[in-house]
Amino acid sequence: MPVKTDPKRIRPYGDTLNDGRVQISFTLPVPCDEQGKEAARQILRKMGMSEIDVCHMNDLTEGFTHFNAYATSNAEVDLTSIKVKIVETPVMDMYENDEYIDQNIGRDLIVVGACIESDAHTVGIDAIMNMKGYNHRYGLERYKHIEAINMGAQVSCEDLLQKARAVNADAILVSQIVTQKNIHIANLTKLIEMAEAEGLRDKMLFICGGPRLNHEIAIELGYDAGFGTGSYSTDVASFISVTIAEKAENN
Amino acid sequence: MLQLSIKQEKIEKAKKLAGQIVNSFDWLFNGYSSETIERTIVRLMGIDGATSDGTPFPNVIVEDLKSKKVLERGVAYWVANAMCALNLTAQEVADKVAIGELDLSSVKPQADEKVLEVINTQTATMLKHIKSQNNFREEKFATYGPRRKPALYVIVATGNIYEDVLQAQAAAREGADIIAVIRSTAQSLLDYVPYGATTEGFGGTFATQENFRIMRKGLDEVGDEIKRYIGLTNYASGLCMPEIAAMGAIERLDVMLNDAMYGILFRDINPRRTLLDQYFSRMINAYAGIEIQTGEDNYLTTSDAIEKAYTVTASQLINEQFAEYSGIKEEKMGLGHAYEINPEIENSFSYELAHALLTKTIFPTAPVKYMPPTKFASGNVFKTHLMDAMFNFVGQLTGQGVQLLGMMTEAIHTPHIADRALAIENANYIFTAVKDLGQELTLDPDGFINKRANLVLDEAIDFLQKVVDTGLFEAMARGDFADIKRPEDKGKGAQGVFKRSDNYLNPFLEQMKQELGLNR
Numbered sequence: 001m002p003v004k005t006d007p008k009r010i011r012p013y014g015d016t017l018n019d020g021r022v023q024i025s026f027t028l029p030v031p032c033d034e035q036g037k038e039a040a041r042q043i044l045r046k047m048g049m050s051e052i053d054v055c056h057m058n059d060l061t062e063g064f065t066h067f068n069a070y071a072t073s074n075a076e077v078d079l080t081s082i083k084v085k086i087v088e089t090p091v092m093d094m095y096e097n098d099e100y101i102d103q104n105i106g107r108d109l110i111v112v113g114a115c116i117e118s119d120a121h122t123v124g125i126d127a128i129m130n131m132k133g134y135n136h137r138y139g140l141e142r143y144k145h146i147e148a149i150n151m152g153a154q155v156s157c158e159d160l161l162q163k164a165r166a167v168n169a170d171a172i173l174v175s176q177i178v179t180q181k182n183i184h185i186a187n188l189t190k191l192i193e194m195a196e197a198e199g200l201r202d203k204m205l206f207i208c209g210g211p212r213l214n215h216e217i218a219i220e221l222g223y224d225a226g227f228g229t230g231s232y233s234t235d236v237a238s239f240i241s242v243t244i245a246e247k248a249e250n251n
Numbered sequence: 252m253l254q255l256s257i258k259q260e261k262i263e264k265a266k267k268l269a270g271q272i273v274n275s276f277d278w279l280f281n282g283y284s285s286e287t288i289e290r291t292i293v294r295l296m297g298i299d300g301a302t303s304d305g306t307p308f309p310n311v312i313v314e315d316l317k318s319k320k321v322l323e324r325g326v327a328y329w330v331a332n333a334m335c336a337l338n339l340t341a342q343e344v345a346d347k348v349a350i351g352e353l354d355l356s357s358v359k360p361q362a363d364e365k366v367l368e369v370i371n372t373q374t375a376t377m378l379k380h381i382k383s384q385n386n387f388r389e390e391k392f393a394t395y396g397p398r399r400k401p402a403l404y405v406i407v408a409t410g411n412i413y414e415d416v417l418q419a420q421a422a423a424r425e426g427a428d429i430i431a432v433i434r435s436t437a438q439s440l441l442d443y444v445p446y447g448a449t450t451e452g453f454g455g456t457f458a459t460q461e462n463f464r465i466m467r468k469g470l471d472e473v474g475d476e477i478k479r480y481i482g483l484t485n486y487a488s489g490l491c492m493p494e495i496a497a498m499g500a501i502e503r504l505d506v507m508l509n510d511a512m513y514g515i516l517f518r519d520i521n522p523r524r525t526l527l528d529q530y531f532s533r534m535i536n537a538y539a540g541i542e543i544q545t546g547e548d549n550y551l552t553t554s555d556a557i558e559k560a561y562t563v564t565a566s567q568l569i570n571e572q573f574a575e576y577s578g579i580k581e582e583k584m585g586l587g588h589a590y591e592i593n594p595e596i597e598n599s600f601s602y603e604l605a606h607a608l609l610t611k612t613i614f615p616t617a618p619v620k621y622m623p624p625t626k627f628a629s630g631n632v633f634k635t636h637l638m639d640a641m642f643n644f645v646g647q648l649t650g651q652g653v654q655l656l657g658m659m660t661e662a663i664h665t666p667h668i669a670d671r672a673l674a675i676e677n678a679n680y681i682f683t684a685v686k687d688l689g690q691e692l693t694l695d696p697d698g699f700i701n702k703r704a705n706l707v708l709d710e711a712i713d714f715l716q717k718v719v720d721t722g723l724f725e726a727m728a729r730g731d732f733a734d735i736k737r738p739e740d741k742g743k744g745a746q747g748v749f750k751r752s753d754n755y756l757n758p759f760l761e762q763m764k765q766e767l768g769l770n771r
Contacts, residue, residue, distance in 0.1 A: 058672060061420075061425060062417055123625070153518070154440055178436050229662070
């Protein structure tokens with residue numbers, strides 16, 4: 001039986017409703033001593049915490065100390081006022097999706113994927129596209145009605161768009177794993193701007209994915225959808241099929 | 252004692268097949284060179300620097316000779332000829348070429364013996380320096396004691412070399428034995444090595460000679476304080492593989508990622524270029540006493556770790572043979588593998604144990620590089636930390652050479668300073684707790700682990716036989732490795748490979764071959 005709460009007043013939960021208890025772990029450039037510990041406590045107080053228990057500190061040497069703490073946060077939010085953008089298409093498994101494409105679109109879909117620009121990490125795009133897939137979900141390459149082209153890592157925006165144009169793609173998938181100094185935002189913006197300049201933006205779906213991306217950011221950047229951590233090939237493939245089928249219907 | 256029941260003949264058969272694959276490349280190694288090999292020679296002749304727009308002198312010189320269509324003779328001859336004719340040092344020659352004051356191809360040819368004498372002096376000077384760096388390292392190990400096993404290997408990757416030094420020193424004090432400075436993510440595809448100290452990078456810090464020097468100094472300082480020699484790692488891979496090896500040899504790096512096939516499969520670099528470059532790179536590493544590491548973990552992040560376990564074994568065997576070809580001793584071959592099986596699978600730990608033991612059994616002397624879970628690391632840092640502990644357990648139990656520590660935030664960001672400290676604490680706890688446990692355990696000869704290890708080796712042998720039958724290039728073109736198709740004439744850097752002329756000269760290669768006792 002789920003907990004009974006007042007959705008207008010949501011606070012962190014430790015072991016009692018509305019106790020506000022949170023765990024926090026952080027490093028300060030301070031010595032590992034009582035003065036350093038007090039610095040940690042004061043940082044937490046300035047974050048709005050009370051009943052602060054700095055339960056562990058560890059000397060990281062070179063003048064750094066790592067702290068673990070438990071504290072009470074007075075923050076509360078109104079759940080009823082929170083609206084998030086999420087991908088709302090239903091999720092189908094591979095077999096259902098293939099059948100869906102067969103019945104609602106009547107031709108094979110072409111999907112081109114890549115890690116663009118400097119990003120050399122294919123783990124995300126591979127999890128979505130490779131035959132084998134990830135965690136019991138087959139990748140797009142295995143779909144009967146999806147022709148999946150995985151261009152791999154460090155593909156320039158130019159090359160990706162050129163390929164998408166050449167094969168007349170229905171969707172472009174872009175993975176961005178490296179996010180240091182917000183490089184992923186810069187890369188994704190570059191791609192979408194080039195696509196617009198080349199008149200490709202409305203000819204196909206633009207979808208991005210990666211650990212620091214979600215649907216909301218993706219929409220802001222001008223993409224059709226974004227998938228973050230925990231998304232599978234089934235989520236991406238379902239979004240593509242359903243959106244394209246709906247588009248065809250509207251035209 | 253924890254050991255597998257595997258017939259020695261089976262291991263020998265596998266090694267023989269890998270040897271057959273590797274021995275078919277004499278034509279390439281003895282008949283061709285590449286632009287980065289020539290740039291390496293420029294660096295080994297003692298030339299350093301870059302033009303005001305950032306083009307490194309080695310690129311300027313090699314490009315110039317290429318445009319004059321005389322590169323086939325090798326850059327060593329042209330630089331030495333100009334040194335002779337104009338009575339200049341190598342660096343002075345480079346300075347003049349860089350500002351367009353000197354055209355190497357139009358310098359009057361000097362008497363061959365005079366040019367050769369200059370070349371020999373240049374070669375002897377640099378090789379003496381490299382040897383002295385190797386001796387320095389050996390003396391440090393003699394003073395402070397050998398590296399522990401498994402060695403604790405952590406990465407730093409802030410993008411700023413000075414910040415990296417701070418984090419590396421902290422990690423060393425906490426117990427790390429080896430520090431790897433992860434490269435900026437696009438560097439493997441640059442056809443030049445950036446110049447000077449750098450403070451900006453993406454997902455890592457650029458490998459430059461100055462950065463190598465700065466980090467080396469930082470690690471030597473902390474090492475002398477804590478009375479341990481701290482190893483430094485970088486990546487001799489990508490389009491500048493041998494140049495980075497040479498820079499590492501000059502600045503005393505201790506470990507180099509240096510895989511024979513990784514660039515081909517995972518970076519789409521031309522197959523000929525990669526094999527040729529790895530041949531010379533590895534010879535430099537062998538001469539400098541640098542431990543190489545290979546990238547078999549990548550097969551498992553791309554494909555399923557159980558289904559494709561044999562590709563790791565096959566690649567290790569091929570890497571071993573290529574390394575031996577270049578003169579690397581087994582105790583300097585850090586062959587790679589990884590703990591990447593889906594944690595949801597029943598008995599995943601037994602599988603991991605079987606695979607780790609198999610590597611140890613086939614390569615008993617090699618300081619195997621054992622990579623942590625990455626594919627199934629998630630935003631759940633608590634679970635990832637636990638998986639890292641299981642990984643450390645296997646590492647200690649099976650006596651791996653180098654434990655590349657897993658970070659609980661693997662799936663989130665490049666490590667924060669505390670992530671690294673927690674990883675070291677995790678490893679130290681497990682290594683101490685199960686230190687001698689492996690001595691006490693035996694495996695059922697007909698049990699799951701023995702059956703599994705034997706099966707993987709059998710599959711690797713079948714696979715190697717297939718590669719022998721078709722040839723390595725054809726096998727790669729067909730997609731036999733990691734399901735990725737790489738044709739021999741495609742890929743980045745293909746144009747940088749050229750056939751040597753009859754009077755081609757690479758004095759460093761010749762001298763190192765001789766001293767390493769390599770006679771083919």
